[in-house]
Amino acid sequence: MSEAVEATAPKRKRSDRLEAMVLGTLSVLTVWGLWEFIGRQNGSALSAVAPPPTVFLQGVSENSFKIGLGSQAVPVWRAVISSVTRVMGGMAIAFFAAVVTGVIMGISRRATMLVSPLLHLLAPIAPIAWIPIAIVVLGINNLTALFIVFMGVYFTLTIATLAEIDRLPPQYQIIARNLGASPWQCWAFVVFPAVLPGVFTLLRTNFIAAWMAVLVAEMIGLRDGLGTIIMMGRNLFNSQLIMFGMLVIGLCGFVIDAILKIIGKHVFWWRV
Amino acid sequence: MTEATETPGRRPLIEASYVTMSYADRNGHAATALRDIQLRIYPGEFICLLGPSGCGKTTLLKLFGGFLAPTSGGILFKDHELAGSTPQIGMIFQEPNLFSWLTVEQNVSFGPRMAGRPKADIRAEIEQVLRTVGLTEARNYYPHQLSGGMRQRAAIARALATQPSALLLDEPFSALDVVLRRRMQQFIREIWEQKRTTMIMVTHSIEEALLCAQRIIVLGGRPSGVLQDIDVRAHALKDRYSPEFAAAQRRLEELIDSEKSDPLRAPDATDTIVGQPLAAGGI
Numbered sequence: 001m002s003e004a005v006e007a008t009a010p011k012r013k014r015s016d017r018l019e020a021m022v023l024g025t026l027s028v029l030t031v032w033g034l035w036e037f038i039g040r041q042n043g044s045a046l047s048a049v050a051p052p053p054t055v056f057l058q059g060v061s062e063n064s065f066k067i068g069l070g071s072q073a074v075p076v077w078r079a080v081i082s083s084v085t086r087v088m089g090g091m092a093i094a095f096f097a098a099v100v101t102g103v104i105m106g107i108s109r110r111a112t113m114l115v116s117p118l119l120h121l122l123a124p125i126a127p128i129a130w131i132p133i134a135i136v137v138l139g140i141n142n143l144t145a146l147f148i149v150f151m152g153v154y155f156t157l158t159i160a161t162l163a164e165i166d167r168l169p170p171q172y173q174i175i176a177r178n179l180g181a182s183p184w185q186c187w188a189f190v191v192f193p194a195v196l197p198g199v200f201t202l203l204r205t206n207f208i209a210a211w212m213a214v215l216v217a218e219m220i221g222l223r224d225g226l227g228t229i230i231m232m233g234r235n236l237f238n239s240q241l242i243m244f245g246m247l248v249i250g251l252c253g254f255v256i257d258a259i260l261k262i263i264g265k266h267v268f269w270w271r272v
Numbered sequence: 273m274t275e276a277t278e279t280p281g282r283r284p285l286i287e288a289s290y291v292t293m294s295y296a297d298r299n300g301h302a303a304t305a306l307r308d309i310q311l312r313i314y315p316g317e318f319i320c321l322l323g324p325s326g327c328g329k330t331t332l333l334k335l336f337g338g339f340l341a342p343t344s345g346g347i348l349f350k351d352h353e354l355a356g357s358t359p360q361i362g363m364i365f366q367e368p369n370l371f372s373w374l375t376v377e378q379n380v381s382f383g384p385r386m387a388g389r390p391k392a393d394i395r396a397e398i399e400q401v402l403r404t405v406g407l408t409e410a411r412n413y414y415p416h417q418l419s420g421g422m423r424q425r426a427a428i429a430r431a432l433a434t435q436p437s438a439l440l441l442d443e444p445f446s447a448l449d450v451v452l453r454r455r456m457q458q459f460i461r462e463i464w465e466q467k468r469t470t471m472i473m474v475t476h477s478i479e480e481a482l483l484c485a486q487r488i489i490v491l492g493g494r495p496s497g498v499l500q501d502i503d504v505r506a507h508a509l510k511d512r513y514s515p516e517f518a519a520a521q522r523r524l525e526e527l528i529d530s531e532k533s534d535p536l537r538a539p540d541a542t543d544t545i546v547g548q549p550l551a552a553g554g555i
Contacts, residue, residue, distance in 0.1 A: 171369045174339065179383035179434055180359035189386070193373045270373040270414070 090149025
């Protein structure tokens with residue numbers, strides 16, 4: 001079976017990854033160090049507006065990482081879970097809805113003609129613009145958050161699905177039909193799986209937009225989540241809380257993106 | 273080399289009668305790629321279609337497979353008008369086009385699964401087909417883990433799994449290197465000897481045609497027609513170093529060379545035809 005083994009250079013890959021990690025950590029540490037150095041100078045404006053991590057982390061830890069006042073204070077992990085569930089839930093729904101819409105549009109030319117102007121009209125509307133309407137119609141709850149994430153991702157992904165379908169080599173469908181697949185089977189068992197990885201890659205690129213939409217929704221309307229931390233810090237003139245909120249938002253985004261990357265690599269690994 | 277002779281009493285598997293294929297060229301003028309093709313293909317034959325590029329070999333193959341409908345004339349398959357692609361006539365392209373998210377085994381079982389055949393049935397069939405193409409060990413591999421030759425073998429296995437009466441091969445080995453190509457020629461020949469599935473292969477290599485085929489059909493002319501229909505069953509022609517082989521190769525070369533199409537001629541007939549009507553037909 002030696003024929004089957006593709007020539008790879010795992011050693012080279014591993015050293016590349018190590019180098020990336022070392023350099024990446026180095027750059028983060030350098031920025032952090034500079035920030036601490038400047039922020040800890042006496043009378044530095046920076047320490048008032050953007051206190052360095054050691055300062056704000058200590059400040060927040062005095063409150064045992066609880067956000068809010070008195071009995072209403074909730075631990076920070078509750079905010080993390082709210083925001084992360086919202087963005088992941090909204091993206092999952094949008095992903096499958098978009099692929100299904102795309103495939104249906106791919107099957108029926110009439111459906112494409114009917115739906116595609118709507119898609120292109122709705123796609124450019126920023127998800128944030130839906131917040132006022134969503135709050136009125138759906139109320140201040142998780143449904144609003146899911147809706148906003150959905151609106152932020154769905155249209156772009158549907159358009160992406162259509163592009164992926166267009167990109168498929170026509171032979172795939174010819175072969176599937178030749179092997180006896182009905183038109184329906186052809187779409188369900190060939191076109192649908194064939195476009196999944198490409199659309200998922202776009203989902204990952206669109207994650208930042210969805211993440212921001214959730215945070216803004218939390219800042220404007222919702223009563224919990226990471227966005228609220230920032231708004232609370234603003235209302236209390238507590239720059240430590242603001243910086244802490246920003247750090248957690250950044251970390252969460254980083255981790256989610258890494259998770260999406262892993263999903264892309266291990267679940268939707270194939271290329272057409 | 274002798275002219276292929278009709279065997280009386282045998283029913284042709286595929287029959288082309290007065291098949292003409294026209295297409296609209298870039299300027300919208302009707303151009304004829306194939307004119308009045310008359311051919312009978314008998315069960316169990318191994319046929320190679322040869323001819324200069326642009327002579328409509330691939331177009332004819334697609335007509336035989338029901339992927340294109342002739343402008344006039346008809347294609348009969350088992351005495352019935354061929355109405356579109358059918359699993360009974362399998363198609364192999366130059367690219368294996370394996371479904372990359374499925375293992376070799378899942379790829380091969382695709383056709384039987386679509387037909388809704390019972391699971392035990394499918395398993396037995398797949399077992400046998402995988403053994404035939406020598407991919408039993410690689411059954412759980414994904415296409416990207418296979419070499420080029422193995423991929424093409426898997427594609428052939430996938431087509432064989434639907435138990436087709438005929439297999440159409442459109443330059444199936446031209447993307448492979450010379451050594452591999454030789455091996456694949458031998459491989460397809462062995463498959464044919466074992467299964468006696470009717471094979472129709474388009475190739476631009478005279479050597480490949482002589483090595484594999486029982487019968488070579490040379491296309492050429494403007495518009496293209498059948499120039500020669502040659503019986504190449506002679507045993508000496510399967511030995512590439514025999515003088516007979518060299519002589520036959522030279523004769524075919526000269527025949528095709530004399531027909532070489534004008535390189536300045538505007539659109540390539542096959543290129544134009546391959547995509548368009550298929551896409552419009554929504555296959």
